[in-house]
Amino acid sequence: MDVPVVPDKVDPDLLTAVLDGRWGEVKRGVRAQMAAEQFQEAGDVGVEEHRAQVLDQLRKLAATDRPALGFDPAYGGKGDVGGSVMSFEMLGLGDLSLMVKAGVQWGLFGGAVQLLGTERHHEKYLRRIMDLDLLGCFAMTEHGHGSDVQHLHTTAEYDPASGEFIVDSPDPGATKEYIGNAARDGRLAVVFAQLITGGGSRGVHAFVVPIRDEAGAPAPGVTIEDCGPKAGLNGVDNGRLTFDQVRVPREALLNRFGDVAEDGTYSSPIESDGRRFFTMLGTLIRGRVSVGGSAGNATKRALALAIRYGEQRRQFRRPEGDEVVILDYLGHQRKLLPALAKTYALHFAQGELVAKLNDIATDAPEEEQRELESRAAGLKAVQTWHATSTIQAAREACGGAGYLSENLLPGLKADTDVFTTFEGDNTVLLQLVAKGLLTRYKEHFQDLSPLATARFVAEQLVGTVLERTAARQFIERFTDSDDATALFDREWQLRLFEDREEHVLDGVANRLRKAAEDPFGVFNDAQDHVLLAGRVHVERLVLEAFARAVEACADPEAKMLLERVCDLYALSAIEADRAWFLEHGRITASRSKAVTAAVNSLCGELRPHARTLVDAFAIPEQFLAAPMLRS
């Protein structure tokens, strides 16, 4: 197989156009606005000044038409969900406090009003939310329940006598925790609480509850605490909310998925309390998608800083005399270039996800909706872990300079650190992904008689053989090949990822089939296996997205470069998991070593393009203005 040679120099603008893709205009608009001085990061200011500055910047955003993108045109919105998400995630190139504050206001709070509420709420609130006349909170997480929100403790009990709901925090664990906009700016909160009516609970619903008066004083019965300093994101005013028998009108219930009549009768288009709650949650995935994309953009910035530094910083002389720029060292390339390739891969996967989110029909089959949610969950987990490790590596790659606040990496590290655990804890999210994938084994779990079990195992084996023949045969053709270029065969890479996913899933299903005997024990013993299933599923989706993007690239030079970046992503992912491939006979020992050699050689090959690859992110220069880069 011929491996084409990438031209010496590719124009980064060509790549930018590819990266910007379908929502390029929105992205260019955000970039242009963020390049203005007033969007500069806060630097070394106190918490209060930082909060004030971020609110000012938020008002500047509100003056554009982008906050309207995600909302219903009937109320002045633009109905462009994809553009909306892209405009949030582009904020990830700058001060992440602004991204989070914007996300809380328009994504979480505004999104909940729009997607869980009905006309009466839209009429009353949406315009005021868009133009920032009304600042609000999304009060879901509680002190005692973060991941397991289905079991949160806040109650909203309907009182038919007054026609009101009584919102209450019955115990300290019910206090709403880490709520953005709560400590300083929020006036209204969407509060998630167990709805109680007619003496029975109908599960978690959302209610609009005033938390402050016009003057900013806490509303009666509402206690507000400031969460105080955090590792980062100190421009966001996170707080705690406790409710002591707070009365709100019946209409405060965001009643799209469930309503209470004046007499207290509950009604819902969805019978099951659990399914209704997960349907409600499912409508709220935009926030999760935006966090994943923002993490990607913060990662790009860290890589741009570290690669510029690595091209400029010299250390140690060659035997022949001159000092070497550190990015010429293989060890340094290894720290940054596979991470850069993965950043490209995730960028394209994120682009596909946003397009799917945008294009899904409102009446799409539930299966399609669940698939979208699963993809959003999985990509968020993988993107934010990638951000954490890559920003860490970028900091280390800049040595002492990377530790000084003026060089921006400490802020990036601190701000993004919570991304792995907010908007869904990554571990819990990957587990969700795996559980979704296992639904096709569901019938076997329902009937666990010995006969059914035997049938299941038999079917699984037959299925394996039938299903896998094509992929396995394809892989096996290459397994013992001595042809090193075979590693760069995209088809082989794709089949390898696909086959791994199938095999891991089969294995998990097989283990969980015993779950009826000891549900917690069996599940828990297999938890690492379950998490692996989630991860390899996402890796397959990511490689497919990258491969499609390369295929679709119209410019031949950009395409050739992207081919090599895609190879580096695929092969470094295989290298990282080569133990699995070896354990399962998918690669031989010598082929495994060849993968490592190929990653090294790709690092060398892409080294001259590293600057082009980060310049293509088109990050406004003020977010790269680190003194360490002054030559």
Place this chain on the structure above:
Amino acid sequence: MDVPVVPDKVDPDLLTAVLDGRWGEVKRGVRAQMAAEQFQEAGDVGVEEHRAQVLDQLRKLAATDRPALGFDPAYGGKGDVGGSVMSFEMLGLGDLSLMVKAGVQWGLFGGAVQLLGTERHHEKYLRRIMDLDLLGCFAMTEHGHGSDVQHLHTTAEYDPASGEFIVDSPDPGATKEYIGNAARDGRLAVVFAQLITGGGSRGVHAFVVPIRDEAGAPAPGVTIEDCGPKAGLNGVDNGRLTFDQVRVPREALLNRFGDVAEDGTYSSPIESDGRRFFTMLGTLIRGRVSVGGSAGNATKRALALAIRYGEQRRQFRRPEGDEVVILDYLGHQRKLLPALAKTYALHFAQGELVAKLNDIATDAPEEEQRELESRAAGLKAVQTWHATSTIQAAREACGGAGYLSENLLPGLKADTDVFTTFEGDNTVLLQLVAKGLLTRYKEHFQDLSPLATARFVAEQLVGTVLERTAARQFIERFTDSDDATALFDREWQLRLFEDREEHVLDGVANRLRKAAEDPFGVFNDAQDHVLLAGRVHVERLVLEAFARAVEACADPEAKMLLERVCDLYALSAIEADRAWFLEHGRITASRSKAVTAAVNSLCGELRPHARTLVDAFAIPEQFLAAPMLRS
């Protein structure tokens, strides 16, 4: 093989005694002092207040006899090098700014005066350094040269006419950078500069240079800048020092390893400029050893916080009803328990290192000295990377609570982040380790005629066969064994680590033998291999140290528990590198899977002892006083 069963509950005090070991009294003394209120961490104060508080705390330390531990008894010191290092690293349990500030003052600055200076310097400075009458800096790193200090640009040219040295920063890259104690408190600096006399350079030497007058104003010709806010360690006043033709007397040269006579004649007990410089550096390893140990103690604190939280925080119900504490999840155990086992392993390896540092004879053969330096470098790298990843995992394991400053993990993360790149960049250090190991191949690199090369390869093969027979045969006996308990055979684990190190080193030597043709290219292509050699060497030393500590443990219950912790360390290290063992035929695929299963089962087995294992660190409670742990 019988695997003994650990008793249900082991007394943590028994483990504390084992962990404290030889310098237990010093450690208990530090702990008792640090438990006092005045050693509480700074919390949310500004930089200036934090700096003032740390200086106050430093004065409290100066009031004890511990700063004297590392100094010469002739000047009021105690001559207890091990105790000195242990007393520094114990500070790692508290505010790390204090640890660094103490390390700068007594370890780096005081250490340089003692170890590079002679009687005239000792007489003049040591007492004042110990009692904090004289605060000082260790000015080695420059803006342009951090890792490659041999080529720093600051000059100290001898002027025979006046009998003075002229210390100068000839270019912006020569500015001394990140210098602790420089921005605020330092009066004197040990400045590393190229010594020039008689028109020639004699390489890097150290000079004592006043940088401020009594009132705190910069000395004439000295420019001092504040490095400004950093990711962490903001209680340390790091600064930049630039020298403009600053004159110091001839006696300012710390002249133990090289001196200049009045007429400018240079003399030294060591002929080669390079060897002299590395000998000087070699005497300064205490700082590096202390940083590694402090990183270990900060890691212990993070684990103690996360494990207490994991035993208390509940999330999701069992199918049977009650909510599960998160440390009961295998996924959560996997995040924390192997890291805890490695923390134990590194603790014992650090203990051995400090003992060696303490016990080495002043006239020890150079080889022994180099071995000690290599061990210090390698352990520092492995310990600080372990700190970075473990503190990160601990933060994530505490979710949103772990992101609030009040819960201490953000400070721990931010403060320790620079440890991987200061006191020697970890990558550079591992490379040094590998280079040291390769010296036994040295003769082959010196004569690279075809004949010599052929002989080398032949010898290597013979050597391999002869040397390896014992270890390999031992390993092979187990390779295909179906006996799962064989994994817990300490001898097998040790031999596996030993054999891996030998094999990796042979491979590196083989690759580098071609270096004469293209020294930079050949070395650089093999850099990942070189770094691997450094890492696996350290892992072998660490496992051996842990195994010896377990063997030496007198209490039978503590010993049984430590045996299992040691197994978890060994097997999780094998698991992490199982791709290598598979690629090189050291384990079979099924054995590799058995290793993963064994790590899972050890996690379950050690879960009930997790609290005991962190309680044994005996961390003063005020450093664990996180509000998230209030039940």
